[in-house]
Amino acid sequence: MSVTSPRRSPGSGGAWGRLSIAGKQIVWAWAFLALPVAFFAIVRFYPTLEAFYLSLTDWDLLSEPRLVGFDNYRKLFADPVFWQVFRNTFAYLIFGTPIAIVLSFVIAYYLDRVTFLHGTIRALYFLPYLTTAAAMAWVWRWFYQPPPIGVINGLLGAAGISAQPFLRSVDQALPAIMLTAIWAHLGFQIIIFMAGLRAIPASYYEAARIDGLGEGAILARITIPLLKPTTVFLVVFSSIGFLRIFDQVYNMTSNDPGGPLNSTKPLVLMIYQTAFSSYQMGYAAAQTVVLFAILFSISMAQLWILRNR
Amino acid sequence: MDEGQAAFRSGLAGMVVDGTFRIASYKTIQGFKWGVAELPTQDGRKANFGSYFANAIGASATGEKLAAAEKFLAFISSEKAMNVWLEKVGELPARRAVALTEANIKDPIYGPFIRGLDYASTPPMVDEAAQRQVSIDMINAVLLKDTPIKEALSAAAAREQAILDKFKAR
Numbered sequence: 001m002s003v004t005s006p007r008r009s010p011g012s013g014g015a016w017g018r019l020s021i022a023g024k025q026i027v028w029a030w031a032f033l034a035l036p037v038a039f040f041a042i043v044r045f046y047p048t049l050e051a052f053y054l055s056l057t058d059w060d061l062l063s064e065p066r067l068v069g070f071d072n073y074r075k076l077f078a079d080p081v082f083w084q085v086f087r088n089t090f091a092y093l094i095f096g097t098p099i100a101i102v103l104s105f106v107i108a109y110y111l112d113r114v115t116f117l118h119g120t121i122r123a124l125y126f127l128p129y130l131t132t133a134a135a136m137a138w139v140w141r142w143f144y145q146p147p148p149i150g151v152i153n154g155l156l157g158a159a160g161i162s163a164q165p166f167l168r169s170v171d172q173a174l175p176a177i178m179l180t181a182i183w184a185h186l187g188f189q190i191i192i193f194m195a196g197l198r199a200i201p202a203s204y205y206e207a208a209r210i211d212g213l214g215e216g217a218i219l220a221r222i223t224i225p226l227l228k229p230t231t232v233f234l235v236v237f238s239s240i241g242f243l244r245i246f247d248q249v250y251n252m253t254s255n256d257p258g259g260p261l262n263s264t265k266p267l268v269l270m271i272y273q274t275a276f277s278s279y280q281m282g283y284a285a286a287q288t289v290v291l292f293a294i295l296f297s298i299s300m301a302q303l304w305i306l307r308n309r
Numbered sequence: 310m311d312e313g314q315a316a317f318r319s320g321l322a323g324m325v326v327d328g329t330f331r332i333a334s335y336k337t338i339q340g341f342k343w344g345v346a347e348l349p350t351q352d353g354r355k356a357n358f359g360s361y362f363a364n365a366i367g368a369s370a371t372g373e374k375l376a377a378a379e380k381f382l383a384f385i386s387s388e389k390a391m392n393v394w395l396e397k398v399g400e401l402p403a404r405r406a407v408a409l410t411e412a413n414i415k416d417p418i419y420g421p422f423i424r425g426l427d428y429a430s431t432p433p434m435v436d437e438a439a440q441r442q443v444s445i446d447m448i449n450a451v452l453l454k455d456t457p458i459k460e461a462l463s464a465a466a467a468r469e470q471a472i473l474d475k476f477k478a479r
Contacts, residue, residue: 145311149321167311170453255311256442260449277438 048292054285061279072286081262082270082287089243089267092178093298096242100182100189101234107186108193109223122194126187133184137251140180141167144252167252170263177264181248185241189234196230197223232306236299243295244268267291317343329422332399345421359429361403435476443468 019027055072057065076082111121128136144166147153153163166176200223208218224231246268250257257273258265267287275284314331316322320340326348335343348357364385366378384390391402401408401422413419434440447465450456456464 141311149311149316168453170449256445256449259445260453261446273438278436 051285051288051292054282055289057282057285059281061281065282068282072283073290075283076286076290081265084262085258085265085267085270088174088263088265089245089294091174092181092242092245092266093239095175096178096182096245097235097238100185100238101231103182104186104189104234105193105227105231108190108197109219111190112194112197122191125190128184129187131184133247134251136184137180137248140176140248141252144176168260170261173253173260173264177248177252178242180252181242181245184248185238189238192230192234193227196227200226228306228308232303235306236302239298239302240295243298244291246272267294328400329419330398330400332418333397334399336399345418347421347425355428357425357429358431359426360431360434433473436472439472440469443472 016024054065056067056069058068058071059065107125111118111125114121142149143151145153146165146168147157147163150166152166156163165172167173204222204226205218208222213221245266249264249266249269250272253259253264258269268291271284271287271291274280274287313322313325314327314334317325317327318335318338348355350356364382366375366382370378386404388404388407391404391407394400394402395407401413401419409423414423443465446468447461450461450464451458
C-alpha cells in the first residue's frame, strides 16, 4: 500500500495541512456532530415545520394536500369534543403534576433517612419506571375491573365498601388513569429528588442544628430552597409528561379509546385518532400545532416563574 | 377482563352477544357447557345483524401479479378453502353450498346463527371505528349520564347520518 501511494513532503498537505491544531479540532468536532445534527434536522425539525404547513391543508395521505387556510383551526375551536379534550389534558396536568411532585418529595425525604433495606426500598419504588407503559396499564386496568374480576373492588368489598365503577364512570375514569401515570413516574422523580437531597452539603445542616433550628425550619429554610433546581427540572419534566399522556389512556380504554364519552381523552389521543383512524392529516396537524403551543407556553411560563432571582 | 368474550370464556359472564368467528375459541372451553340461542325478541319483533367481508384485488395489480392474485382469490373463495375456514375459524363462510348444509342447519351451535340470518340486516358501513363509537357513546349516554333513550338515539342517528353523508360526498 505505502509503496504505491505518493509520499507527502512536510508542508504540502493542501487545505488540511494549512489548518492550525485548533482549526482541525473544530473540523473534527463538526464531523462528529454532523450525524446528530442531520438526524435532528431530518427527523425532528423538518417534520415539525412541515406540521405547521400541513395544518393549513386538507390531506388524507393519498391525494395531494390542498391548502384550506385556517379552516382546520376554525373547525377545531368550534368542536365541543376538542374543548372536552382540552379540559381533560389540563386536568391531567393541574392535578397530576403537583400530586406527583409532592408525593415523590415526601417519599424521597423520608427514604433518605431510612438506612434499613434502603437499596431494596429504593429499587421497589424505581421498578415501575422500568416497566413498559402498555403492560403496566393493562395490569391496572385489571385492578380497576368490577367485581369479581378487579382486585381493588375485591378489597373494597372485603372492607364492606360498595363496588366502584372506576374506568366505567365519567367521573372516576380520569383520576383512575392519572393515578396510574403518577405511580409509573414516581420512581424516577424519587431518584432525582434523592440525588438533589444528597447534593446539599451536610455542613449546612450541622450549622443549623448548632444554631438550634428545628426540623421544620431546616426543611423550609435549607432543604426546599436548595432543592429548587431539582424541583424546577421535575416540574417541567412532569408537566410535559402529563400534557402528552397517551400510553396509559389508550391501553386502559382500548375498547372505547378516551372514553367513556371522551371523559379521559387527552389531546395526543385525539391527534392519534384524527390522523390514524380518520386519516385527516391536515386536521391532525392543526391539533399538534395547538399542542405544541400549549407545551411551549407552559414550559416557558414554568421556567420563568421558577427562575433564579 | 372487560371484554365480553374473555369474561365468558373464564366463566365470569353468563351471556355474550357474539359472532360465529368466536366459535373456534369457545370450543376450547373446558370448565363448563355452553350453547347458542337466537337474540331475544320484543313484542314478537325479531332483529339481527349480519356483516361480511370480501377479498379483493388491488386496482393497480397487472400482469404476472394480477394472474397470481386471481388464482389466489379463486382458491380462497372455493368450497374447499371455505370448508377449512369453517372448521378452523368456526366462522360461517359466504358460499351457501358450504354454509347452509343440512348438518349445519341442524347443528345446535350453527343452527341458531343460520336461522338468525333470515331476518338479519346489514347497515351501510363506511367508517367502522367512527360508527362503532357512535353506538358506544349512545349506550354510555343512557347508562352513565341518564340521557333519555329517545334523545340518545336521535343524537346517535344524527352523528351516523353525518358520517354517511360525508362518505357519499366524496
